[in-house]
Amino acid sequence: MNIGIAADHGGFELKQSLLSHLKEAGFTLADYGAYTLDKADDYPDFIIPLARALSEQKIDRAIAVCGSGVGAAIVANKIAGVRAALITEHFSAHQGVEDDDLNMICLGGRITGIYAAQELVMTFVNAKFSSAERHQRRLDKISELEHRFHKK
Numbered sequence: 001m002n003i004g005i006a007a008d009h010g011g012f013e014l015k016q017s018l019l020s021h022l023k024e025a026g027f028t029l030a031d032y033g034a035y036t037l038d039k040a041d042d043y044p045d046f047i048i049p050l051a052r053a054l055s056e057q058k059i060d061r062a063i064a065v066c067g068s069g070v071g072a073a074i075v076a077n078k079i080a081g082v083r084a085a086l087i088t089e090h091f092s093a094h095q096g097v098e099d100d101d102l103n104m105i106c107l108g109g110r111i112t113g114i115y116a117a118q119e120l121v122m123t124f125v126n127a128k129f130s131s132a133e134r135h136q137r138r139l140d141k142i143s144e145l146e147h148r149f150h151k152k
Contacts, residue, residue, distance in 0.1 A: 001125060002027075002028045002058075002059045002060045003028065003061050004029075004058075004059035005029060005031055005050070007066065007109060008067070009037055009039045009041050010108075011065025011069075011110075012037045013037075014107065015063075015109070017118075018121055022121070022125075027125070030058070033045075043064075046064075048075060050062050050076070050104075051064075051075070051079040051082045051104065054079070061104070063105050063106075063107065064084065069086040069088075070106075072086075073086045080147070081143075082104055083102050084106050085100075085102055085104075087124065090120065094123050094124070094126075094127040096127075097128065098127055098128065099135050105120065105121060
C-alpha cells in the first residue's frame, strides 16, 4: 500500500514519528511536507497536495496532521474523491473505512499522542471497505454530489 502523509507545524513532530513507524512496518511512503518545522506555515499548503494525490490515485491512503486535525479534514474534503475524517478513537478508524471507504485519516498533533496515533493509523491502513450494497449506494450519492457541484 502506498501511503501519503502531510503536516503543518502543529503536526510536524507527530508526522515524523508516523513516518518512521510506517517505514518500519514496510509501507511505501510519499511525504508531502512539511519537511522542516516552520511555525508560520499553513496546513492547506501541505494538505491540498496530499488530497490531490489521493484524488488522482497516486497514493492509496493518506494521513493528514495539523494541530487539531480539524483544519486538515476541512480542506481535504474540498477535493473530489477524498473522504477525510478526524479520527480520535479505534472504532472510527476501522469503521470509517469499512462502511464509508474513508481514505484519509486526520489527526491532531497537539491532541493525539504518538502511540495512540500509531495504533489509529495502523487500524486505518489495515481496514478494508466492505463493498456492501448499502455502503456503495451512499458513496455513489456522495460522488454524484461532488460531480454536480464540480468539486475539484
